[in-house]
Amino acid sequence: MKKILCLLALFLTLSCNNSFIELRPVDTVSTDVLYQTEGDFTDAVIGVYNVFISQYKNMYLFGDVRADDSYDETVKFIASYVDLFTINNDESLLSNTWNNYYSIIYRANLILAEIEDKDVSAVPNKDRHIGEAKFLRALAYFDLVRIFGNVPMITKPITIEESFQARREDVANVYSQVIIPDLLDAESKLPAQYPSADVGRATQGAAKALLGKVYLTIHDFQQAETKLMEVTKMGYALLPDYNELFRYVNEHHSEYIFDIEYEEGGIGLGNNFTNDFTPKDPRLLEFYGVTGPGNDINSPPRHLFDLFPPGDLRKDITVADGFVNENGDFIPIIPSGNNSSTFTKKYLIPTKVSGDSPANWKVIRYADVLLMLAEALNENGKADEAIPYLNQVRERAGLEGYSNLGQDELRELIYLERRLELSFEGHRWFDLVRTGRAFEVMEPYGMKAHMWVFPVPLSQVQVVNDPSIFPQNPGYD
Template identity: 60%
Template sequence: MVVLVMLLTTACQKDFIEILPVDTVTVDLLYKTDKDYQDAVIGIYGIFQAQYANMYYFGDIRGDDVWDELVKGTAGAVDNFTLANDDGLLISTWRNYYKAITRANTLLERINTADAALVSNKNRHIGEAEFLRALAYFDLVRIFGDVPMVTKTLSIEDSYKTPREKVDKIYDEVIIKDLLDAESKLPEKYAGVDVGRATKGAARALLGKVYLTRKDFTKAEAKLQEVTTMGYALLPNWADLWDYTKNEHHSEYIYDIEYEQGLGTLGSIYTNRFTPKVTSMIAFYGIAGSVDDQNTPHQVLFDLFEAKDKRKDLTASRGYTDATGKFIPLLVSSNNMSAYTRKYIVKITTANDSPANWKVIRYADVLLMLAEAMNENGKTAQALPYLNQIRTRAGLDALPTDITQTELRNQIVLERRRELAFEGHRWFDLVRTGQALNVMQKYGMKPHHVVFPIPLAQIQLINNPAIFPQNPGYN
């Protein structure tokens, strides 16, 4: 394992960092058959299950639509822009992503010389590893800015010498390159137990988001337009997206972080994390284990919804409707948050064992991104129908055809907030569109907060500001 990912401090917070040795198992013995490579890819997916348990801190709590009402610990610090550079969230995030990258690098190196007769799904394994490496780097640069660009296994000595690399270079030489190759190698769909793996559509959709993030609207439009030809469709009933008695792999599904209830540690934590500490509500929903009062909908989010919007009550609620049809409001209390999202509420019999997936990218997101790209390309009239698909499903009136480019731009921002709340998009949308400081400075944001601090442990380990400086404003 490379030093970049294997940083561990002792539980008693001693002032040293233990550098773990390179793998104790001979790597060559692990990569022989097709199943060996399949298992290796599953190991990469597993890292994302752990990492995305915390994605809401970065994508939701950091933005304006969600807040940490009870102001506690890491969530409160993320919310009010006071997160310390030695916070455990940053350390685990850095370690998780580079662990995933290291596993992907190792697989990609070994599979190049693999016997095709023994590795029948060679292209698919390559495509999955590249997709996951691209996703890891996409998240890393959006969270931290410049980061080390590691595309091969490194010795411990080389790890100390690896600098932070410019974001643009990482986009050009890893993220986009990986996604283009993954797109060419991945299948359009899977069957049976393989459903949920990265597909050609997932690679295209993520690549479209990458282009949009870089403001390459021409390429974004072209790539997202390709996704619309692949058979995806909005579910007729928006609420079905959040009904966990139904199959999550539906027509709107493109790529989720997959969780499975009843299989030990493979369930998600979202149900427990996002439920208020209200005994009657916990009993009504049938939620086992303790709950954590996190991810409170802000009043500004409530104010976005029209009365007839079908997404309104499920996205953000101040209570629940009991078995008799009576609405039970949450009491304003210092012991529990006064509002919550119902997107991840489901009955669970074991704590932190929810079946709720994290939707990394779904078809509604693609339609909204395509509308944005087309509008920025001066194709306002052609972009409008894609936005109106989202509005119509939500029970809203279609926008008029004489809408201007500026008006449509604002409406797309509004629909992204209403459609994708609590799915980890708002903060990254604010940064991507250059609106973060304008919107968030009243909540404590300063210009340098567009990225998070590099974990202090990593700065101390490399101990060379010439190649590995802290982000400005965090020293």
């Protein structure tokens, strides 16, 4: 899959502008020419993945920096505005995010419209293309509603004139009318696995796992239990060594379910995670072979260090304040000026070019599934059945398993385990929101009650200029 994306990147140029939700009118002549063969639809689907490559370079800002287990107060720019709940509705992060997701939706809608009447003799993988397009559209809408709340629900190509009348739809309707149906259809059409050249595409397991997360998010714990239990029977398994997840040698292993795929090579398919999440200390950069500067973003606070119990094998790679050199000496990171002294090693790998890291972003992996299943079982009054799934994750981390826990105690322990297992993978903020704890936890950091969603981009509000159709989120006017 990475090789395919690299080839496509040589020909595909992504563009963004300020037009409303990035929806263009369908040109029947051009689309009739472009969408005919198996290869045409293969390329079109890869084009949808490609926008995710751009969008997920900033997912840490929404999922990590916004929450309490990451901070960025060393410099005043977008990460600190997100961290301190001072982001304005005219920030480019918001407009770029909006445009990226609606570009994904536009492309997926066009594929689905064009492929509908194609015969399988011309497009042998028709079902798979439909499944991928729907999976990717569902993921885009899932992210959109978690970031912005109510959003326009567009499920077919529309004209620019029609787009100006697209209302912000209630979140519940987006879930029930798009996200869940798309994922149900995707899981019925996607393969369980791919030949090696296509590894990295969405699979049946990815659709089931994401659907389980969707059900958990909307508190349909029974459906979440059912769907996540199905994932446990598909051959996934935890890697024996937690650290192996972050060595980025073989990223498509038994714990892999779905990543956003990145590749180094100087053609725009790498990311800045390694540079962004590394301190500015030149000794550290040289020791790990990181080309370019460190940017001191997404730093762990001291309270996260303290949450890890003695013997937890995840601690060293998750949170650090120094490194052990080739002589076995511990070299602490000493902050100077506004520089941070703490960092995560989860994306710390050698890079040949600054801002061109090949580290994938893990959208969902098997440990996440196990912890979600434990949570769903516990909420369904099955604490004894939930504990073994939680213990699989703990025991891989070198910790003793739990036993004989009541529902309330187990709930808090599952929440804690998600923090320890999934830190800096974009989950903490969304976990706080979906469990109703965001304001309680984040008020001391500057959160106000309305800030469980981000402001809608000001440019989108202005271009419609009709609050009855497209209002700003409360509190952000």
